[in-house]
Amino acid sequence: MPSPEVLRLDRITKRFGALVANDAISLSLAAGEVVALLGENGAGKTTLMNILFGQYVADEGMITAFGQPLPPGNPRAALAAGIGMVHQHFTLADHLSVLENIVLGTRPLLSLSLGLGAARDKIRALSQDFGLAVDPDARVGQLGVGQRQRVEILKALYRDARVLILDEPTAVLTPQEADALFATLRRMVARGLSVIFISHKLHEVMAIANRCVVLRHGKLVGTVETAGTNPADLAAMMVGAEVQRPAIAPGQPGPALLRLRAVRTPDAEGAAGLKAASLALHAGQITGIAGVSGNGQAALSDVVSGLLAPRAGQLEIAGTPAPQPWTPAAALACGIGRIPEDRHKAGTIADFTLAENTVLETRRMAPFSTRGFWMNWGAARAHAQAIIAKYDVRCPGPETPIRLLSGGNMQKLILGRVLEGAPRVVLANQPVRGLDIGAITYVHSQLIAARDRGAAVLLISEDLDEVLQLSDVLHVISEGRLSPPIPRGGASVAELGLMMAGEGVFDAA
Amino acid sequence: MRLEAIPNPSHLRRYGFPALAIAATVLVASVLSWVAGAEPFATLGLIVKGATGSRLAILETLNRATPLIFTGLAVAVAFRAKLWNIGAEAQLYAGAVMTVVIGTSAWGVVWLQLPLMALGAVAAGALVLLGPVLLKTRFGVDEVVTTLLFNFVMLLFVSWLVEGPLKDPMGMGWPKSTPIDRDLRLPRMVEGLRLHWGFGLALIAAVLVWLMQARTVLGYEIRAVGQNARAARFAGIPVNSVLVKTALLSGGLAALAGFSEVAGLKGHLTRDLSPGFGYTGIIVAMLALLHPLGVVVAALFVAGIFVGADSMSRAAGVPTYLADILLAVALLFMVLALGLSRYRVVWK
Incomplete structure (x- = not known):
C-alpha cells in the first residue's frame, strides 16, 4: 500500500549568477520513508535543502508540504509545516542547558514562564521513544559532538517535525555513534516520520535509505530504490562514470x-591538545592520522607546521632536535611543506594575485627577491605560470586575484607551491575537503608522487576512507x-572505530 | 537589506560611483553655500580660484599640502598593515620638538645639523608610535585608543615645553620656542618663490613609500599582514616584527611633517603648529585609497580646499567651516561609493 505523500518539490531551480545550483529538481517524500540525497560536494544538495x-x-x-503550498523564503513557515532541519554545523547556544536550547524560540517573546517543567517531561518522553539519550539539564557546551546532534534532533522533534532533514549527519560521528543515529532514524520511520538524509557516503546510504536521489552538477541524475542498486552503481551515477579505486603500490620506507x-x-x-x-x-x-574532528588533529598540524611549539617532549628533524x-619560518627552513586545513584563511590571501600567493613562503629566496630586499615580481609571475601549467590550475593567469x-584550483596552486619546493616532509591537513572528485584524485596522486620521490607525507583527515586508501601506516588520534x-x-x-571513540591501545599519558 | 559582494566589478561600477561621489559633494556644498546666502556655484568657483587662481595661491596650496602629504603617507602606510594609527598628530609634534631641540643647540657645523634635525625628528616620531604598537603586540591593547589619547598627552607636553624649558626668552612672554637659526632653515626650492624644500622632500617620500610597497619584500609583507594576518603568519612572516617596522616607518613619516613645518615655514614651535594635520592625514589617506602617489593628489586637493575656502570666505562672506564640511562630505560619499563599487544592495 503506497504511503501518503508528505512533501513534494516541483521543478526547483536556483541560480547564483552564471552557476545553476539546482536545475529543475523534482522530488517527493512519503510518510515513513528515508530518502537519501546523494551527490558530490557542490552537486547542489545543501542548496536544495536550504530552499x-x-x-x-x-x-x-x-x-508542497502535506498538501499545502509552502511560502518561499520563510523558515518559520517551514517549521510550522512540520519540517525540521539538522544542519551540518550545529546551531546551539553553548552556555544554555539542553532544555533551554530546545525550548528557545518556541515561547512567545513576552511570556513570563518558559514552561520548562512541561517541556522537560516532553523531552524525556521523546528521548525514550526515539533512543536519544541526553540529560535535559546538562550544559550544551559540555556535551560531545554526538550528544549535540541528538539535541538538534530533539529540537526538531519537540517542534512536532514530521519531516527531518539531516545534512551530512555522520561527518562528525564515530562509526558507533553513526550506528546509534541510524537506530534512532529507524524508530522515527516506524512511527511514520519521514527523513531526508544528505550524504556522500555510499555504505550509509545503502544501510538507511529506502530511495536515493542522485544529484550531479545541480541536475537530478536519477532516483533509485536502494534495494535495487549497489554502491558501485550509485558511485557511477554520482560522478558520471565508473570509478575504480586505484590500487596504490606500497611506499618504500x-x-x-x-x-x-x-x-x-x-x-x-x-x-584537544x-x-x-x-x-x-x-x-x-x-602516514595517516584517523580520528573524529577536535581530537588533537589541529594541535598536531600546528606543531608540524611550526605554528605551535611543544610544551613538553621533543621534536626532531632528521635525527637532530628542531631549531x-x-x-x-623554521619549519619551512627544515624542508617541511605544509598544506593547511583552511585554504581560504590560512593557505592563501584572498585579494592577492596568484603570483603573490605563490611566493608567500619563498619571498626572501632567490630568484624571487634580490638580497631579501627587492621583490622580483617577474620571477614570481614566471613561477606561478609554471605551477599553473604543471598542476593544471584553471585560471585566467598569474595576475588573477586568488579569491x-x-x-x-586554489588547492592545486597550494599543492604546487608546496611540492615545487621539493620538501622532505609534506603535511597535508584535510587536503581534499570540499573538492570535487577530479580534484581529489589529482591531489591524492600528487601526494603519492611526493612519497615516491622520498618525501615523508603526513596525511591528517577526518575521512576514514581517505586515510585507509592512501596511508602506508596510520595512527588513530x-x-x-x-x-x-x-x-x-x-x-x-x-x-x-572503537579506537576513534577512545578505546584501545594508546601511548601512555 | 543586505550587501552582496560582486566578485568582479565592471569598470563602470568601479569608476562611476567615485565620480558620482564627487558630483554629490559639489551638490551638497552648493546647497550649503546657498543656505549661507551666497551664489552657490560662485562660491565653488571662488574656492577653486582661491586655491589655484594665482602664483601666490598655488604656492600657498603647495605649502599647505606638504605636511598633509607626510601625515597622509604615515596613515596610508599604517592602515595598509591594518595598524590603526590615529596618532599622526602626536608624532608630528614629537618631530617638531626634536627639530627645535637640535636646531637651537649651538654646533657650528650647519651641513651636518640640518640632516640631523630631520633624522632626530624621524626617530622621535617613530618612538612615539613604538609604545602603542608594543602594547598591541604584547598585550593586545587597542592601538586606536592609545594613539588617539597620546595626541592629547603630547599636546600638553608641548604646552609645557613652550612655557618652560624651550620658551623663547626674547618672545615677549608668548608661549613659543626659541627660533632655530636662519642657516638651519630648509632652503627654498626655487629662488624667489615662497616654497621650501619640505615639499620636495614630501614628493620624494611619496615615491619611496610607493617603491617600498610595490617592490620590496617588506612592502609585500606589510600588505600580507594587513590583508590576512593568519595566512601571513602561516607563511612564516613574522607578523609582530612587521607591525613594529610599519609603526617605525609611519611614526617617522608623520614626524617629518613637524620637521618640515618648523624648519621650512615657522622656524619655531608653538602649540598651534598643526591645525589638525595629523587628523586630516586620515582623510587624505582614505581619499587616496591608501596609495602613496594618490596621497600626493589627495593632499593637494584637501590643501586646495582649505586655502581656497580662506580666500572665498573673504570674498563671499561664507564661513571657512564650509571647507571642513566639504571634506567631511567628500570623505563620506567616497567611502560609500567605494562600498557600492564592490557590493550590491539587496532589498529583502
Whole structure:
C-alpha cells in the first residue's frame, strides 16, 4: 500500500549568477520513508535543502508540504509545516542547558514562564521513544559532538517535525555513534516520520535509505530504490562514470625524517591538545592520522607546521632536535611543506594575485627577491605560470586575484607551491575537503608522487576512507593521544572505530 | 537589506560611483553655500580660484599640502598593515620638538645639523608610535585608543615645553620656542618663490613609500599582514616584527611633517603648529585609497580646499567651516561609493 505523500518539490531551480545550483529538481517524500540525497560536494544538495527550509528563495518551482503550498523564503513557515532541519554545523547556544536550547524560540517573546517543567517531561518522553539519550539539564557546551546532534534532533522533534532533514549527519560521528543515529532514524520511520538524509557516503546510504536521489552538477541524475542498486552503481551515477579505486603500490620506507617524542600541547577552544603524542614520519611513506574532528588533529598540524611549539617532549628533524624558536619560518627552513586545513584563511590571501600567493613562503629566496630586499615580481609571475601549467590550475593567469578561483584550483596552486619546493616532509591537513572528485584524485596522486620521490607525507583527515586508501601506516588520534602505528590492513574498520571513540591501545599519558 | 559582494566589478561600477561621489559633494556644498546666502556655484568657483587662481595661491596650496602629504603617507602606510594609527598628530609634534631641540643647540657645523634635525625628528616620531604598537603586540591593547589619547598627552607636553624649558626668552612672554637659526632653515626650492624644500622632500617620500610597497619584500609583507594576518603568519612572516617596522616607518613619516613645518615655514614651535594635520592625514589617506602617489593628489586637493575656502570666505562672506564640511562630505560619499563599487544592495 503506497504511503501518503508528505512533501513534494516541483521543478526547483536556483541560480547564483552564471552557476545553476539546482536545475529543475523534482522530488517527493512519503510518510515513513528515508530518502537519501546523494551527490558530490557542490552537486547542489545543501542548496536544495536550504530552499526547502526557507533559507534561500528558489528562482522557479514550488514546494508542497502535506498538501499545502509552502511560502518561499520563510523558515518559520517551514517549521510550522512540520519540517525540521539538522544542519551540518550545529546551531546551539553553548552556555544554555539542553532544555533551554530546545525550548528557545518556541515561547512567545513576552511570556513570563518558559514552561520548562512541561517541556522537560516532553523531552524525556521523546528521548525514550526515539533512543536519544541526553540529560535535559546538562550544559550544551559540555556535551560531545554526538550528544549535540541528538539535541538538534530533539529540537526538531519537540517542534512536532514530521519531516527531518539531516545534512551530512555522520561527518562528525564515530562509526558507533553513526550506528546509534541510524537506530534512532529507524524508530522515527516506524512511527511514520519521514527523513531526508544528505550524504556522500555510499555504505550509509545503502544501510538507511529506502530511495536515493542522485544529484550531479545541480541536475537530478536519477532516483533509485536502494534495494535495487549497489554502491558501485550509485558511485557511477554520482560522478558520471565508473570509478575504480586505484590500487596504490606500497611506499618504500626510509629513515625517520620527523619525529615527535611524547609531545604535549595545551588544550584550546574545544579542541584537544596533544597528550604525550609520539610519531615518526619516515621517508617514502604516507602516514595517516584517523580520528573524529577536535581530537588533537589541529594541535598536531600546528606543531608540524611550526605554528605551535611543544610544551613538553621533543621534536626532531632528521635525527637532530628542531631549531629554536620553533616557528613557521623554521619549519619551512627544515624542508617541511605544509598544506593547511583552511585554504581560504590560512593557505592563501584572498585579494592577492596568484603570483603573490605563490611566493608567500619563498619571498626572501632567490630568484624571487634580490638580497631579501627587492621583490622580483617577474620571477614570481614566471613561477606561478609554471605551477599553473604543471598542476593544471584553471585560471585566467598569474595576475588573477586568488579569491576568484574555485576551491579545487586554489588547492592545486597550494599543492604546487608546496611540492615545487621539493620538501622532505609534506603535511597535508584535510587536503581534499570540499573538492570535487577530479580534484581529489589529482591531489591524492600528487601526494603519492611526493612519497615516491622520498618525501615523508603526513596525511591528517577526518575521512576514514581517505586515510585507509592512501596511508602506508596510520595512527588513530583520540583526545590528543596517538595510537601506536598500524600498518596497512592491520586493523578492521570496526576496530579503528572503537579506537576513534577512545578505546584501545594508546601511548601512555 | 543586505550587501552582496560582486566578485568582479565592471569598470563602470568601479569608476562611476567615485565620480558620482564627487558630483554629490559639489551638490551638497552648493546647497550649503546657498543656505549661507551666497551664489552657490560662485562660491565653488571662488574656492577653486582661491586655491589655484594665482602664483601666490598655488604656492600657498603647495605649502599647505606638504605636511598633509607626510601625515597622509604615515596613515596610508599604517592602515595598509591594518595598524590603526590615529596618532599622526602626536608624532608630528614629537618631530617638531626634536627639530627645535637640535636646531637651537649651538654646533657650528650647519651641513651636518640640518640632516640631523630631520633624522632626530624621524626617530622621535617613530618612538612615539613604538609604545602603542608594543602594547598591541604584547598585550593586545587597542592601538586606536592609545594613539588617539597620546595626541592629547603630547599636546600638553608641548604646552609645557613652550612655557618652560624651550620658551623663547626674547618672545615677549608668548608661549613659543626659541627660533632655530636662519642657516638651519630648509632652503627654498626655487629662488624667489615662497616654497621650501619640505615639499620636495614630501614628493620624494611619496615615491619611496610607493617603491617600498610595490617592490620590496617588506612592502609585500606589510600588505600580507594587513590583508590576512593568519595566512601571513602561516607563511612564516613574522607578523609582530612587521607591525613594529610599519609603526617605525609611519611614526617617522608623520614626524617629518613637524620637521618640515618648523624648519621650512615657522622656524619655531608653538602649540598651534598643526591645525589638525595629523587628523586630516586620515582623510587624505582614505581619499587616496591608501596609495602613496594618490596621497600626493589627495593632499593637494584637501590643501586646495582649505586655502581656497580662506580666500572665498573673504570674498563671499561664507564661513571657512564650509571647507571642513566639504571634506567631511567628500570623505563620506567616497567611502560609500567605494562600498557600492564592490557590493550590491539587496532589498529583502
